[in-house]
Amino acid sequence: MIELSDLTKRYGAKTAVEGLTFSVRPGVVTGFLGPNGAGKSTTMRMMLGLDHPTDGEVRIDGRRYAELRDPLTFIGALLEARSVHPGRTAYHHLQCLAQSNGIPTRRIDEVLDLVGLTAVARKRPKGFSLGMGQRLGIASAMLGDPRILMFDEPVNGLDPEGIHWIRNLMKRLAAEGRTVFVSSHLMSEMALTAEHLVVIGRGRLLADTSMARFIEEN
Numbered sequence: 001m002i003e004l005s006d007l008t009k010r011y012g013a014k015t016a017v018e019g020l021t022f023s024v025r026p027g028v029v030t031g032f033l034g035p036n037g038a039g040k041s042t043t044m045r046m047m048l049g050l051d052h053p054t055d056g057e058v059r060i061d062g063r064r065y066a067e068l069r070d071p072l073t074f075i076g077a078l079l080e081a082r083s084v085h086p087g088r089t090a091y092h093h094l095q096c097l098a099q100s101n102g103i104p105t106r107r108i109d110e111v112l113d114l115v116g117l118t119a120v121a122r123k124r125p126k127g128f129s130l131g132m133g134q135r136l137g138i139a140s141a142m143l144g145d146p147r148i149l150m151f152d153e154p155v156n157g158l159d160p161e162g163i164h165w166i167r168n169l170m171k172r173l174a175a176e177g178r179t180v181f182v183s184s185h186l187m188s189e190m191a192l193t194a195e196h197l198v199v200i201g202r203g204r205l206l207a208d209t210s211m212a213r214f215i216e217e218n
């Protein structure tokens, strides 16, 4: 479970996120909807401990990010700007991540299998399609077998097959009892993916409701 309370982020005079209070529960996919520039990425970066709030806080299973002992076993993320070392094979990329986080090597084969990249594990990701790059990003996020997964605009630019695959994966992860939080600027995408919906606009909370109720009322 992730709890945000009064989360605020300012960049100089510009307020990116203002007083966000909501929680994300395990067991269902929670969608995070808002137009471009609404503050979704800024919020997710703070939820991941990658950015400091100007005000307010984020708690993960009751703890602040800095208090988590093995962060990758708590929370995994697929962010929009990912960097993969161009000289490393997919396997090597995962191996480095596993080593620096004390994750057993056998997890590498498990996550490669989970995302369907076993056959190209010895290839360099620079030759990968966008969809394969996303799969490698998801393999990285899953490496620590985290209870919480966050996906920032994961289906942008993917073909229908890739979109379908990611959508089903997120639903499966939630059905396993994990907390899954996914952002999109498209309501049509959220409606097909999420059971619960958090909506923001101009950095402020606009709705926090079940998808069924949101559709009924809008």
Ligand code: ADP
Binding pocket: 022, 023, 024, 025, 026, 028, 030, 196, 208, 209, 210, 213
């Ligand atoms: P409430 O009845 O407390 O107002 P809602 O109507 O907002 O709850 O939510 C409807 C369903 O969504 C309930 O089953 C509730 O447990 C679930 N739910 C509520 N908030 C969240 C959340 N942040 N993440 C996931 N599921 C949630």
Ligand code: ADP
Binding pocket: 011, 014, 015, 016, 034, 035, 036, 037, 038, 039, 040, 041, 042, 043
């Ligand atoms: P979204 O992910 O919903 O598209 P963002 O979180 O990326 O929105 O951006 C929210 C707002 O904060 C935008 O107006 C953006 O220009 C601004 N912003 C984001 N990061 C920075 C930054 N590092 N410096 C200044 N402004 C920023």
